[in-house]
Amino acid sequence: MTNPYIPMKAEIVSIKTETRDIKTFRLKPLGGKLKFEAGQFVEVSVFGVGEAPISISSDPDVDDYFELSVRRVGSVTGALFKLSEGAIIGVRGPYGRGWPLKESEGMDVLIVGGGCGAAPLRPAILKLLRSRDRYGRIELLYGARTPSDVMYMEEFEAIAEGSGCRVLLTVDTIAPDNRWRYSVGVVTSLFDKISVNPFRSVALVCGPEIMMMYAVRDLLRLGFKPENIYLSMERRMRCGLGFCGHCQIGRKYVCLDGPVFSYSEIAPMPDKIV
Amino acid sequence: MSVVGSMNTFIADLHDLDRLVEVARSRYSVYAPVRRGRGYVFSKIEGMSDTDLRYNRTILPPTKIFHRPKEVLLRFQLADGPEFGEVVEVEPMMIFGVHACDLNAILRLDRFFTRRFEDPYYLARRRGSVVVALNCNGPRDEYCFCASLGTGPTVYGGYDILLTEVRDRMFLVEAGSEIGANLIDEARFRRASMSDMEAKKAVASTAKREFRRYADFRSLSYPVIEVLAHTVWDEEADKCFSCGNCSLVCPTCYCYEIYDTLDMDLNSGFRVRRLDSCQLYGYAEVALGGNFRKSRKARLRHWMVCKFGGAAGGELSSCVGCGRCIFYCPARIDITSVASRLREAV
Ligand SMILES: Cc1cc2nc3c(=O)[nH]c(=O)nc-3n(C[C@H](O)[C@H](O)[C@H](O)COP(=O)(O)OP(=O)(O)OC[C@H]3O[C@@H](n4cnc5c(N)ncnc54)[C@H](O)[C@@H]3O)c2cc1C
Ligand code: SF4
Ligand code: SF4
Numbered sequence: 225m226t227n228p229y230i231p232m233k234a235e236i237v238s239i240k241t242e243t244r245d246i247k248t249f250r251l252k253p254l255g256g257k258l259k260f261e262a263g264q265f266v267e268v269s270v271f272g273v274g275e276a277p278i279s280i281s282s283d284p285d286v287d288d289y290f291e292l293s294v295r296r297v298g299s300v301t302g303a304l305f306k307l308s309e310g311a312i313i314g315v316r317g318p319y320g321r322g323w324p325l326k327e328s329e330g331m332d333v334l335i336v337g338g339g340c341g342a343a344p345l346r347p348a349i350l351k352l353l354r355s356r357d358r359y360g361r362i363e364l365l366y367g368a369r370t371p372s373d374v375m376y377m378e379e380f381e382a383i384a385e386g387s388g389c390r391v392l393l394t395v396d397t398i399a400p401d402n403r404w405r406y407s408v409g410v411v412t413s414l415f416d417k418i419s420v421n422p423f424r425s426v427a428l429v430c431g432p433e434i435m436m437m438y439a440v441r442d443l444l445r446l447g448f449k450p451e452n453i454y455l456s457m458e459r460r461m462r463c464g465l466g467f468c469g470h471c472q473i474g475r476k477y478v479c480l481d482g483p484v485f486s487y488s489e490i491a492p493m494p495d496k497i498v
Numbered sequence: 499m500s501v502v503g504s505m506n507t508f509i510a511d512l513h514d515l516d517r518l519v520e521v522a523r524s525r526y527s528v529y530a531p532v533r534r535g536r537g538y539v540f541s542k543i544e545g546m547s548d549t550d551l552r553y554n555r556t557i558l559p560p561t562k563i564f565h566r567p568k569e570v571l572l573r574f575q576l577a578d579g580p581e582f583g584e585v586v587e588v589e590p591m592m593i594f595g596v597h598a599c600d601l602n603a604i605l606r607l608d609r610f611f612t613r614r615f616e617d618p619y620y621l622a623r624r625r626g627s628v629v630v631a632l633n634c635n636g637p638r639d640e641y642c643f644c645a646s647l648g649t650g651p652t653v654y655g656g657y658d659i660l661l662t663e664v665r666d667r668m669f670l671v672e673a674g675s676e677i678g679a680n681l682i683d684e685a686r687f688r689r690a691s692m693s694d695m696e697a698k699k700a701v702a703s704t705a706k707r708e709f710r711r712y713a714d715f716r717s718l719s720y721p722v723i724e725v726l727a728h729t730v731w732d733e734e735a736d737k738c739f740s741c742g743n744c745s746l747v748c749p750t751c752y753c754y755e756i757y758d759t760l761d762m763d764l765n766s767g768f769r770v771r772r773l774d775s776c777q778l779y780g781y782a783e784v785a786l787g788g789n790f791r792k793s794r795k796a797r798l799r800h801w802m803v804c805k806f807g808g809a810a811g812g813e814l815s816s817c818v819g820c821g822r823c824i825f826y827c828p829a830r831i832d833i834t835s836v837a838s839r840l841r842e843a844v
Contacts, residue, residue: 228615229571271574271580271758314582460781468754469752469811470782474809481810492720495782495800496790
C-alpha cells in the first residue's frame, strides 16, 4: 500500500512576483512527473510549518515543471514566500475534479476570474487556446482590486493580442495617478460587454465566494443554465483525500467531488455564500 | 451468523474465556472494557477478571483504537533536506467484547478509509487485529437505540469471534474468520448443544423488543429544505456549548486536523494528526477571517445531519445508536428527540 500522505519532493526553479501578495513558483518534481488536469490542486508541504491546498496554475500539457500561484495569507503560504530558487518543498496530488473542458467542446466559453481566482483558471485558458477550433467564442473576464493586484498581466495582454480569446480586464478602484487602460468596476460590470451566447455557453468561474455569488446571479439572469455554470470552491482542507472532513459543503467533499462544481450541484447545499 | 457453521459453535464460561485471552495474549495485546471511575474504557487486560462483560458502553468507542485521537503520520528533518518518512505504529490487538453498534461503526470506517484512497495508519492497525464481538441481550441502558437503526443489538458478521450470553455468564462462542476459528481451537472450548444454539436465537429475538429509545433518520438529509430550515436548530443551538464532546465520543466521527511540530533543535519534527470536530469554531475557518460555519446553529446542524447520514460521509459517518453523545452532552442535547422533531416536518 502506498502512503498517500507522503509528498513527492519538488525543487523551486524560479519565482515570479505577480502582485504585492501573490507569487508564482515554478517547480520541478524530483523523481517523477506530475500529470494533472486543468483545475486540479496539490497539497504543498513546507516541513515544520504544514500543508496547504494550492491549485496548479500552469499548462497541463507541459510536464517537466508545474506552477503554483500563491497568495500570502498565513503560515504555509508565508513560509513559501521566504523560500528562494533551489529550495525543496513537498507536494502530493494532483487531487480533485477539474474544469469540464472535454464536455464543453462545441460550446462558447466564458471565463470569469477574480483576484487569486485566476490561478486555477489559467491552465483551463491555456488548454482551451491549444485546442481553439473545438470551441465557439471564448471570452475571459478578470477583475482585481487595483491595477497592482492584477495577476498574469503580460500574459493576459498577449492572449488579447492573439485572435483566439477576447480579454476584458477591470479593477475595483484606481489611484488618481495610476495608468490603467481597461475598465473600472467590479468584474460583473463587464457582463454588459460579453458576446458569447448564454444559451450555448459554459461559464468557468473562480474568485472570492462573494464575487462568485454576484457572478452566478448575473449569469443566470443573462440566460446561462445552472448546470453550465462551473465554480471552483475553496474550503479549509487538510488531507485532500476525502478523510479529514473539513472541506465538506453539505453532501459534497470539495477535495473529491470538486473543487469544480456546477452551480446546480452546489446550489442546494448549506453553509456557503454562493 | 457464523460463516464456519454450527460444527464450530462452542460454549464457554468465564474460565474458558480466560483461556482464550491467555492464548490470544501470546500474539496480541488484548483490550477489553475496564471500569474507570464511573465509566468504562477499552484497556489492556490480562484476564477476564480485569473486564466486565456487562458494561454499558465505553467512553471512547473502539473505532478510536484504530483511528487514534492523536498520532504521528510522518517524521521529518530539515537540515540537508528536507528528508521525511512515514511512522506507522502497529500493535497486533485483540479487541474483546465489542457491542453490535460499535462493531458496525468499525465496519463503516473500514469502508470509509478505503474509498478513493487508503489510509495506511487506520488500515495497518485494523488489519493486524482481531475483534471479539459481544451480542447484547437488550438495551444496556436507557440511552441505547441501535435496534431502530438496524445496527444492533445482535451482530450479523464482521467479527472474528462472537459471544452471546445465553445463560448467566455462559457464552455461546462462534467463529467468524479463520483466525477466530484457530484461536477458539487453541482455547479448547466444549461444543455447544442444540439447546445452547436455540438459546441464542431466543436471546436475539427478545433483545430487540426491549428498546425504549427510538430513532428514524431516513431522509433527514442535506439538502432537504424542511430539515435545513427547521426552528429546532435555533432552540438546540441556544443550549449547545460547542464543546465537541459529542463528536469526540461518537464511534463514526473521524474528522481530523493535521499539523507539524518542530523539535527544540529546529531541525527534526513530526507531522501529526489529531481528532477535530465540526462543532468547534475553527473547523471551517479559512484564510483572511472567513468561516463558513460561524454560527453555533450551523455547526450543530452540520454535525447532526452528518450523523443522520445526510452529509458528505453519507452512511459511513452515520449514527449507530450507541447513545454516547446523549449521555456525554453537558447541554442534554438528544439526537433522537431532535430527529423526532424534524420527522414531523418532512
Ligand atoms: C482547492 C483549493 C485550491 C486553492 N488554490 C489556491 C491557490 O492556487 N493559491 C492560493 O494562494 N491559495 C489557494 N487556496 C487557498 C489556500 O489553501 C488557503 O489560503 C490556505 O489557508 C493557505 O494556507 P496557510 O497555511 O498559508 O494559511 P493558514 O495558516 O492556514 O491561515 C489561513 C487562515 O486559516 C485560519 N487557520 C488556519 N489554521 C488554523 C487553526 N489551526 N486554527 C484556527 N484557524 C486556523 C486562520 O483564520 C488563518 O488566518 C486553495 C484552497 C483550496 C481548498
Ligand atoms: S456535546 Fe452537546 S454541548 Fe457539546 S458540542 Fe455536542 S451538542 Fe453541543
Ligand atoms: S451520533 Fe451519538 S448515538 Fe449515534 S453513534 Fe454517534 S455518539 Fe452514538
